[in-house]
Amino acid sequence: MSISQSDLSNPHYGYDFVVATTQESINATMDEYMSTIDSPEVSICYIMDPNGNPKQIDYQTLIKQANGTDPFSVPNKSDPSSTELQNLAKAFFYYGFKAKIGLPNGYAPLSPGGPSLPNIVTLGANTATVSYNLLSSEFTVVEAQYGPRGIIGWLNESQPAGKAWVFSSKVDLRLGATSEYSKLPPSVQAKIKNIGGNAFSVQQLLFDLDNAALESIPTISGVEAGTPLYTALESSFIGAYFSKLKESGEPVLSYSITQSTTPSSTLVLTDLNMEVQPVVGSNGLPVSSPTLEQQKITTLCYLCAANNKPLPAASPFTWNWIEESDALKYNGALAIKRDTFSHYIKNELITYIRENCYKVYVKVWMDGLKCKYKGELTGGQNPNITFPSAGEETLKISYSSSDHDQAGLDGDMGKMKVDTSYTVSVTFSSNTIVIEQHLVLYLYIRSLQSSKSGNVFDKKITDTYSLEVGQNGELTANKTTKKVDHSVKLKANWFINLFTGLNDLLKNFEDYEKTFGSSSLKSIPITFAQDFFFPGGKTFSFQDIEFSKNQDLVSHINYVEPS
Template identity: 25%
Template sequence: MSETQSNLSNKNYGYHMVVSTTGIALDARMKEWLANLHLKPFTQAFLSTTERQQPILTDFDKLQEKLKFNPFELPTDIPITDERIKRLQDQNFKFAFQIELGLPDFPISNIPPVIELNQEGTNVTYNMICKSFHVIALEQNDKGELQWISLSQSQQYNLWVFQFKVNLDLRSASIDSHFDDLPEKTKAAIKNYGKDLFSIQQLFLDLNVAHLSQEPKIDGLDPNSMAYRYLKEIFIKCYINELASNGGIMLGFAALGQKSPRISESFVPTDLNFVVSAHKDRNGNPSNLYKAYTLNYLLMSKGSLMPYGRPFSWNWVEQEKIGQYAGVVSINKEVFRDYLNQVFSSSLPNILKTPDVSFKAYCLSVEFGYGIKPNYSPYSYQLHDYKPDQILTFNYQSNDSAKDYKFCGYIIWGNIKCEYNVNSDVFLIGNTIRLETIITVYLNIGIEGGSVKGNFCKTKVVTNYQIAVDSYGQISCDWGDGPRITDESDKIEIGFYTKLITAGQITKTVNEVKQDVKNYVNRYIQNDSSQILKLLNGGSAWVFPGSNTFSFLNAKFSDNQDLVANVIYTSTALKPEQIKTILSAVRKDPSLLYSPTPEFILSLEGK
């Protein structure tokens, strides 16, 4: 089972596009991103009040101005008689916390996955870890004595981990989701269809919407400890729960501004949802290989309704490749078919013609003529999936006829009929777009009961456009040695009487007609293939979305004709030559993706 089984057009799915990323890749990239995150510490302070039991939030910066000092800098053993404690009392200070987002200074083996994929569906486990976490409080103990509390994550042996169960179901119709209850600005931030859609910071924002979360569990602390009590009372009870009631975003985190795209993208999403899909064993049952579970971005376009989020019956990334690729991007064959339809249909005017024939009878001879006129009417391929691997078909027929007779004591008569046919089919096989086109010119020239008829020209052209994808997601095509053209024309038989009445000129004329038509058809059909190649590689070339987040490899078609490609996370700060270096090195040694050697890192830095 692998991405070659992708079948998004199946009635159980119906998504226009899926981006699937493995748990191990998400965790590696998330931690790398957090390690390089430099944000201002987020601080919240609360004051006590006689009017209500619940502490009230206050502006920390203004509080600090009144105090003339930063209360987080007070030592843990400060005497209660200190003047600064008196100032805190005068301001009715109750407690405060200060958090700096990022990767904490703990052994990496002690840091849990930021996001855990351990069950199918829309629920994920989000382990909120912080670079620093500091809680301070001023209150009376059980004896009624005033005491100063200062607790910091850095003082502990274990990391403080706040574990949330997050429901990533963003469908408005879902009864299990509270997404529709969120403020419009928050919903817009979560469903960001811009260039950062697949970025780690966007996913981090989605995870940090408190209204989508249950009350967190605190790991790393004894439930009976003072630190646990204060974290629960201050951070969870007074901050998280209050935040959840109005649909805010935890820790003040906001999405970064949208970056300009590297190149225009062919797919424009209009709706987004998530689903977790389990890694399947050989029997098709969910395994416990959680690092191979995938978080799947489900996307729709053109305002289409988002189907129910179903886990997939195949593995997007096989176990032996989870250290090589971060995941897969897949385009529904119907979406890519529409794109190909536009490309191939735009070249049809080059080969769609209307025959123009004439016939004139005289007492001692006959004359006939043929010609082919352009047809500028708009045509397009039809959707077709009745044959294996076929996605498009096109059939065209145009005909013309003429007849005449002459009475010269006896009757000389005859006629001519011409049919012009185009049959074209598009197949998607492996990494190839296969275009098979047959152009047929049928002529029937009748004189005095005798006739010369058949396919004067039947030319078949088969062009295999092999696809590839560059690191920025742009599909390119190459046709190798070019289109393969075969002549399937009939051998035209000319009867004795027809030769006699036309004084033998019919033989010469028929051969001329046949050769002229063949030359014409071959010329146009080759130009048609050449134009299609230019369109596939030019400004209208297909481009995957997500180039600000991923680099792309191995474009191909699934067994069900979905367009799929492998992806790896990459930094937008990297230069194109650096990305090429990464991709080349990873192909040779996949382990570099998650355990880069010092030499590899130095090579990227140009040292």
């Protein structure tokens, strides 16, 4: 049950395209990103109001009110009678912390031989309860303990190397109308549901995970519960600070990203949602007790709508985007719905196709004792277009026209009929697109009692495009062309021609047919394929390309180095 089963046209889905990345690759790429991240140091301080409740105060304002004393510079367990603590007592300092998002010191691989970092993200089986571990490259907490006459105790502790203070939350990553996301101000929603150039990046995902409004109240690990340090972290970080951010929907520790310009992409992302996809078995249902390796290939799926089309509701997939055997080679997969890609091809070819859709006009009349004939073909007509919902044929285009006229009694002096038909068939299979065109021009012409008929133009062109994809998501193709000509040349024998002049009429029409044939039915230019760019080209490199068994266009992807 791999991406070869991708079936986004199934009524349960309907997304224009899906980007899916594994838990393992998300964590590895996020670790890499956070090892070089230059996030701001956040310093948050609180004083005690007249009722004994914490009240946030600007860090520099506090230092000024405390006669220049910086609470973070006062050593742990300092003497309450020291000048520094007396200054802080006069400013009613309560507690505070300073921290910076990043990888904590003392862990592998930054510190060889150190313990392994905990996963930043554990997807689990529910999009509403994704596990997120907030990690900090530095974290210091300070707290004053007050007695009847002022400060009687002082705590100042920092996160030790190799023993990180981890704040764990459950995050609701659903971006629909019934989730926590829907309760946020529109400006905050727009930052979380980023449809710009880095919509699928780990930087954006970290921003979404780090939003307090989407998180449950964190629990602390790495600090013994019930200790003064644990109490201080609960009071300063989880209590006063986190609760305030949760109300406003702000990111924790002021994490932010710069929205990049949208890279070249043929499909313009206009809406998205997220969905966690656990590993499924051969029955298409989630594995009840997944192994550790299966948990690693659980995927976070971005469900995407393009070009302002409505986004269907999230629905679990019945196939795996990555199999265990591919986990070491690929970070995920991207799939484009067959109908979406077929519409792209139609839009690319429609101008050329209309040129081969000819409306017929025929006129036959007597000019004295002579019968005259006239036939006109006008291109640029609108064909019938259908998109088959199943099978390798994904696009069918057809046009036909017919006209006839006669002169004399029941056409005994002359008669003419002209039919045109043009069909285009597009099929997807393996890594190829096959476009078959067939243009037919049928002529029946009669002079007195003699007549001739046949397909004076009957040509078929089959173009086969073998697809490849560049590292940045650009589609490339190699083309082979096969041409078949079943046109017939109509000619009367000399005796009939002697009395009817039929060959002269046929020659006139043959000359017209040559002009018609030279201006119509050409091989489809390869540029229609080479103009296509996959979404996500700034975030991923594309490893291969093929059509699934249901004709979705699919590719395995890997994260590029985050920056």
